[in-house]
Amino acid sequence: MKYNFAEVEKKWQDIWDDKQVFAATNDYSKPKYYALVEFPYPSGQGLHVGHPRSYTALDIVSRKRRLEGYNVLYPMGWDAFGLPTENFAIKNHIHPEIVTKNNVAHFKQQLKSLGLSFDWSREINTTDPNYYKWTQWIFLQLFKKGLAYKKEMAVNWCTSCKVVLANEEVVNGVCERCGGEVVRKVKSQWMLGITQYAQRLIDDLDLVNYIDRVKVSQVNWIGRSTGANVRFGTTAGDELEVYTTRPDTLFGATYMVISPEHPYIEKWADRITNIDAIRTYQQEAARKSEFERTELVKEKTGVELQGVRGVNPVNGREIPIFVADYVLTTYGTGAIMAVPAHDTRDWEFAKKFGLPIIEVVKGGDVEQEAFTDCATGVMVNSDFLTGLSVEDAKAKIIDWLTEHGKGEKKVNFKLRDWVFSRQRYWGEPIPIVVCPKCGYVPLPEDQLPLTLPHVDSYEQTETGESPLAKIDSWVNTTCPHCGGPAKRETDTMPQWAGSSWYFMRYCDPHNNEALASKEALDYWLPVDWYNGGMEHTTLHLLYSRFWHKFLYDIGVVSTPEPYAKRTSHGMILGENHEKMSKSRGNVVNPDDIVKEYGADTMRLYEMFIGDFEKSAPWNSDSIKGCKRFLDRIWNLQDILIAGAEYRPELETAMHKTIQKVTRDIEELKFNTAIAAMMALLNDITDTGAINHAELKALLILLNPFAPHITEEMWQVLGFGGMLNEQKWVSYDEAKCKEATIEVVAQVNGKIKARLQVAADITAEDAIAAAKQADAVKAMIEGKTVVKELYVPGKLINIVVR
Ligand code: ANZ
Ligand code: ZN
Numbered sequence: 001m002k003y004n005f006a007e008v009e010k011k012w013q014d015i016w017d018d019k020q021v022f023a024a025t026n027d028y029s030k031p032k033y034y035a036l037v038e039f040p041y042p043s044g045q046g047l048h049v050g051h052p053r054s055y056t057a058l059d060i061v062s063r064k065r066r067l068e069g070y071n072v073l074y075p076m077g078w079d080a081f082g083l084p085t086e087n088f089a090i091k092n093h094i095h096p097e098i099v100t101k102n103n104v105a106h107f108k109q110q111l112k113s114l115g116l117s118f119d120w121s122r123e124i125n126t127t128d129p130n131y132y133k134w135t136q137w138i139f140l141q142l143f144k145k146g147l148a149y150k151k152e153m154a155v156n157w158c159t160s161c162k163v164v165l166a167n168e169e170v171v172n173g174v175c176e177r178c179g180g181e182v183v184r185k186v187k188s189q190w191m192l193g194i195t196q197y198a199q200r201l202i203d204d205l206d207l208v209n210y211i212d213r214v215k216v217s218q219v220n221w222i223g224r225s226t227g228a229n230v231r232f233g234t235t236a237g238d239e240l241e242v243y244t245t246r247p248d249t250l251f252g253a254t255y256m257v258i259s260p261e262h263p264y265i266e267k268w269a270d271r272i273t274n275i276d277a278i279r280t281y282q283q284e285a286a287r288k289s290e291f292e293r294t295e296l297v298k299e300k301t302g303v304e305l306q307g308v309r310g311v312n313p314v315n316g317r318e319i320p321i322f323v324a325d326y327v328l329t330t331y332g333t334g335a336i337m338a339v340p341a342h343d344t345r346d347w348e349f350a351k352k353f354g355l356p357i358i359e360v361v362k363g364g365d366v367e368q369e370a371f372t373d374c375a376t377g378v379m380v381n382s383d384f385l386t387g388l389s390v391e392d393a394k395a396k397i398i399d400w401l402t403e404h405g406k407g408e409k410k411v412n413f414k415l416r417d418w419v420f421s422r423q424r425y426w427g428e429p430i431p432i433v434v435c436p437k438c439g440y441v442p443l444p445e446d447q448l449p450l451t452l453p454h455v456d457s458y459e460q461t462e463t464g465e466s467p468l469a470k471i472d473s474w475v476n477t478t479c480p481h482c483g484g485p486a487k488r489e490t491d492t493m494p495q496w497a498g499s500s501w502y503f504m505r506y507c508d509p510h511n512n513e514a515l516a517s518k519e520a521l522d523y524w525l526p527v528d529w530y531n532g533g534m535e536h537t538t539l540h541l542l543y544s545r546f547w548h549k550f551l552y553d554i555g556v557v558s559t560p561e562p563y564a565k566r567t568s569h570g571m572i573l574g575e576n577h578e579k580m581s582k583s584r585g586n587v588v589n590p591d592d593i594v595k596e597y598g599a600d601t602m603r604l605y606e607m608f609i610g611d612f613e614k615s616a617p618w619n620s621d622s623i624k625g626c627k628r629f630l631d632r633i634w635n636l637q638d639i640l641i642a643g644a645e646y647r648p649e650l651e652t653a654m655h656k657t658i659q660k661v662t663r664d665i666e667e668l669k670f671n672t673a674i675a676a677m678m679a680l681l682n683d684i685t686d687t688g689a690i691n692h693a694e695l696k697a698l699l700i701l702l703n704p705f706a707p708h709i710t711e712e713m714w715q716v717l718g719f720g721g722m723l724n725e726q727k728w729v730s731y732d733e734a735k736c737k738e739a740t741i742e743v744v745a746q747v748n749g750k751i752k753a754r755l756q757v758a759a760d761i762t763a764e765d766a767i768a769a770a771k772q773a774d775a776v777k778a779m780i781e782g783k784t785v786v787k788e789l790y791v792p793g794k795l796i797n798i799v800v801r
Contacts, residue, residue, distance in 0.1 A: 003634040005598030009708040013112055021724055022066075022074065022117040028523045030071040035062045036503055036563070038532035038540070039077045039124075041495075042103035043084055047110040048580070049588045049606070049618070050572050054531050056603045057569060057612060057670060059116045061529060063704035064665055066117075067728035073524055074117055075506040077124035078104050082495040083161065083177055086426035090458045096426045100127055110591060115599045115707050122509045126498025131505060132428040133449035134515035135497050138547065140431060140442045141554060147193040148420065150440065154261060154286075154329070155419060157185035162460050163423055164189065173292050184286045187464075190430060190491060192418040194546045198222050200560075201415075201545055210566040211613070214537050221538040223414025228398050230337065230407035232256060233311030235318070236268055240310055243332025243412060246342065246374065247401065248393035251382040252360035253337040254350065256310040256321045257302065260285035261329035265305075273306040278323055285325040293325045300326055300349040312337075313406040314397075315383070324349065332412055341366040342374075361390060418543065420494060423466040425458040427492030435479035435486035444480050450488075466490045499540055500547040503527050503562060515556070522558050530563040533571075541566070567668060570615040572606070577617045588618050600706035601627045607670035607705060629678055630709055633702065636681075636690050637717065643691025650694060652738050653683045658731035661701045670705070677702055692719075697729045745770035746797040747779040755796075763790035770796040 016022060035058045040051060062074040080100045089096040104125065111118065124131055142148040156165040160180030164187060169176045194201075202222055205215050227245035234240050240256065258264060260282045269275055281303045285293070292298065302324030309318045326345055327336050340350035340357045347370035350357055357366055362380045364371025371377070374390040384400075385393040401407030421430070431443035431450045443450055453474040455467050468474060468490040479486035501515065507524040508516035532540075541563075548562035573579060574586030581587065593602045604626040610616030646654045657680040664673035680698065684690050690698075696719055703710040703723050714723040738759045743766065745753040753773035757766055767788050770776050776798065783800035790796050 003631060003709065005600065005630075005708070006595075008712045009113075009115060009599050012708045012711050013115055016115075016117070016724075017112075017120070020121060021722070022062075022072075023119050023121050024073040024075075025071055026520075027071060028519065031069070032073065032523060032528075033062070033065040033070040034073045034503075034524050034527045034529075035065070036075070036506075036527045036530045038536060039079050039499070039502060040107060041079050041082060041084070042100060042107045044088060044099070044103055045582075046103075046106050047590050049590050049593070050580075052114055052116075052590060052602065053572055053606050053609075053612075054533070054569050055111070055114070055116050056606050057668070058529065058531050059603075060607070060665055060670065060704040062117055063707065063724070064728060066724065067700065067703070067726060069727070073122075073506065074119060075122045075124075075509075076111065076116070076118040076120070077122075077502060077506070078107070078126065079495070079499050079502070080104065080125055080127040081427045081493075081498055083163070083424070083426075086424060086458055087161075089426070095454075096458065097127070100125075113594050113599060114590070114603065117707070122506050124502060124505050124509050126428075126502065127426075129449040129451050130512070132498065134505065135428050135493065135501070136431045136443075136448050136450060137445060137515065138501060138551070139428075139493070139497075140445065140448075142192060142550060143432070143440075143442050145550075145554070147196065147550065149191055149193070150188055151191050151417075152186060152188050153191075153419075154184045155187050155189060156182050157187075157464075158182055162464055164419060164421060164464075173295075184288070187421075189419050190421040190489075192420045192546075194418045194543070195413055195415055197546050197549055198224070198413040198415050200549060201542060204545075204549075204561055208561050208564060208566070210563075211568060213534070214541070214566050214568060217534075217537045218542060221415065221542065225412050225414070227410055227412070228401060228407050229333065229410040230313065230401060231405075232313060232337065234308055234321070235311070236264075236271055236308045238264065238267070240264065240321070240335055241333045241407075242335045242337045243410060244337055246339065246394075247397045247407070248374075248379065248382075248385065248388075248390050249339040249342050249360050250312065250314050250337070250397055251385065252339040252341050252358045253312055253319065254340060254356045254358055255319050255338045257324045257327045257336050257338055257349075258305075258321060259327040259329040259334040260323055260325055262323070262334050265323065268305075268308050271307045274303070277303050278305060281323055281325075288325060293328065300324065300345065300352055302326075302349065302353070304353075310337075313401070313404070320355075322349075322353070330416060331414070340370065342370055342372055344370045344372060346370070360385075415542075418496075418546075420497075421491040422494050423460050423464050423490075424492050425452070425455060425467045427494065428497055429468065430489045430491050430493060432489040433477055433479055433486045434489060435482060435484060437484055438479055438481040438486075440489075441479055441481045441486070447480075452492075466492060468492070496540060496543050500544045501551070503530075503544070504548075504551075504557065518556075518558075521556070525557055526559045526562055526564045529565045529567070531567045531569060534568045537568070568613065570611070570613055572609065573615055573617040575618045575620065580618075586618075593623065597623055597627050598630075598708070600630055600709050603707075604630065604674060604705050608674045610671060612668040612670055629681065630706060632681060632685070633698075633706075634709060634713065636684070636695060636698075637713065639685075639689045640695060640717070641689045641691050644693050645691075646693055646697075647687070647691060649687055650683060651735055653680055654694060654697060655731040655735040656738075658697065658701060658729050659733070659736050662728070662731065665704070674705065677705075699723060700726055700729050741793055743793065744795045745773055745776050746795055747776055748799055749797065752776050752779060759793070763792075766790040766796050767798070770798065 037054045037058050062072050065072045085096045085099050089099050156170050158165050158175040158180050160178050170182050228247040231239040231241045302322045305321045310321050338346040340346040341359045359366045360382050361377035363377040377390050379385045379388045379393045398409050429450045433441045435441050453471055458467050475487050477488050504516050508520035551557050552560050605623045657676050660676040661673045699710045711723045740756045741759045744751050752775040780800050786801050787799040
């Protein structure tokens with residue numbers, strides 16, 4: 001009887017759906033397990049074969065946990081606000097709501113066809129007003145605590161999307177979404193004060209179990225740096241404050257640099273004799289992205305500011321001040337002391353502009369290149385610092401600066417506050433009213449959700465305002481505070497908003513009184529295991545940790561961290577080892593695979609494709625191998641015999657495989673777990689039979705990977721109940737070891753015999769056994785044995801002369 005996967009898979013998907021088999025219960029007395037995968041953006045392209053890699057992995061974990069007796073929450077939803085849908089809507093004149101609805105329907109049908117055990121009763125959608133009501137509510141709480149504020153600032157402006165981008169959305173100097181040119185533009189923006197949480201976002205990584213590369217990239221992204229703020233004098237009278245990580249090199253400062261946006265340029269405009277040249281330079285800098293400005297390989301540019309000079313606080317020496325765009329306005333104080341002898345960028349700049357290079361740390365040849373090593377150097381040319389190590393000099397100069405009121409120790413972070421405004425339609429409206437008398441007034445909570453009005457066109461205004469600005473009836477409102485005429489904020493939230501707290505909503509998705517009940521949050525959080533792409537390590541993961549910590553601070557959630565464990569899967573590449581993309585024509589559509597081979601094969605294959613954490617190329621032959629394996633499992637029915645215990649000849653193999661699969665799933669080694677089951681199948685067929693106990697155990701082990709075929713066999717064979725209601729199989733540690741093993745016997749390094757010996761045989765017995773083998777006997781008779789040795793589990797070698 002041939003296995004009809006299409007029929008069987010549909011059958012079980014319907015049964016699981018009807019019986020809500022995978023719905024998490026609200027019985028909070030049970031031990032819980034919360035498994036989470038990043039919810040997808042429902043794009044027009046539909047599911048990609050990369051999605052099921054993550055979803056299947058945690059589906060396996062979830063199914064295993066259910067069999068282990070946990071109340072499992074494995075939810076799914078839609079991160080549906082955002083640019084691609086809006087751009088599609090603009091192009092095709094279809095409301096983004098409809099576009100979203102269609103895309104979601106398509107995605108959902110695709111996910112269901114994979115037999116993923118999501119609890120669909122908890123499905124959420126970030127564009128649903130019942131959902132974004134709470135996104136807006138969180139924003140209001142942030143606002144009330146001063147963590148949401150408005151600020152005039154230079155922002156990244158995508159010239160083609162006509163939208164302000166977060167720094168993180170500018171990749172290699174171009175727009176992450178469209179590849180368009182990005183320039184700087186000053187705009188008033190809503191900001192979120194994530195930097196106030198920077199230290200905790202680093203420290204609390206100690207509380208969680210994240211894979212190392214995720215931890216490392218979070219720490220690097222936050223970019224903590226310690227140094228000092230130093231106040232230089234100027235001939236204009238003002239103090240000019242710089243941030244430096246190397247205050248020890250203060251005697252080597254030969255010039256200063258301020259960023260083109262530094263406010264002193266305006267302040268000193270009357271004194272600056274070359275103000276026109278400076279203004280021209282400012283305009284050029286404004287056209288460059290931050291990435292371009294700081295790129296090391298780019299040739300340094302700058303203009304000396306004529307008319308004002310800096311004064312070094314340690315020696316009163318006057319040095320020139322430059323305006324140069326390699327100094328950013330948004331980091332430190334927007335001004336630096338330049339030490340060309342020991343900083344590469346300063347060295348390049350000094351060489352170009354013919355500025356002096358003074359060595360203050362011995363150890364390199366500063367005429368050839370900057371000597372940046374500070375671990376071994378000794379201070380020179382530095383007055384009271386001379387002779388000290390760099391570390392000691394740092395401490396001493398900071399003391400000196402503090403004493404003289406010229407500076408102090410300072411910690412800085414690379415992390416910036418989060419630009420939270422978008423001049424777009426398809427996002428959550430920001431629930432703020434702008435009153436000419438009262439300023440920014442939060443919308444009263446009972447007026448939430450503030451829903452998106454319908455508009456005729458989704459384009460921004462010419463000046464780059466949100467399309468909401470065009471609807472007078474929506475914009476004009478009354479001030480909740482004074483009752484006078486006022487206007488609504490027309491900016492919307494960025495796509496990252498909805499995903500910053502979605503894992504909380506799953507805990508209690510239909511709640512209208514709170515984002516979720518305290519009881520539900522206390523029970524389910526933290527998420528026990530969260531898997532997602534490395535590309536979300538710095539943005540989504542950091543943003544959601546920040547929101548969670550804020551909500552922890554105001555008592556909404558009870559744990560300081562949202563995710564107890566975070567792992568990340570590798571990308572699935574095209575058959576030619578290149579990234580899958582439409583333009584390369586190497587995209588594999590999951591629907592085609594499911595249709596041709598079935599969902600179980602697709603699942604098994606995606607888990608067998610390679611190390612879960614590494615990228616892996618698609619391979620059509622390997623899919624066929626997985627299909628064959630499942631067909632052979634199906635055919636085990638033909639050799640089924642009675643028996644309620646493992647047969648002796650299979651006992652070790654059974655226990656060993658159970659142990660391996662049980663452990664491998666926990667360690668993300670899905671590929672080796674599958675390989676172990678394949679090996680067990682071979683062992684079984686070698687014996688020519690399988691009994692009930694053996695088949696039951698094998699079906700339970702395989703069920704999380706291939707849920708349809710295993711459930712069907714369980715039913716067909718009348719094993720009783722549904723497979724998903726059974727218990728995970730246990731193993732006996734002592735029985736996992738082989739009773740006998742094969743070792744080779746060598747004489748003078750040449751293999752003479754293969755022996756079956758007890759796995760725990762002593763060296764003495766092994767050597768004795770080898771000597772009994774005829775071929776060995778023949779070789780050593782009448783000779784002198786000069787050496788004998790047993791390599792446990794492998795070989796016996798006898799050296800004769
Ligand atoms: C003098 C110096 C001497 C520096 C030396 C380095 C080496 P982190 O925090 O590790 O990235 N810097 C400070 N503010 C800056 C800004 N707004 N734009 C560009 N560069 C800036 O590095 C901090 C160092 O980067 C600071 O220490 C400063 O150069 C520069 F041998 O000051 B240093
Ligand atoms: Zn008012």
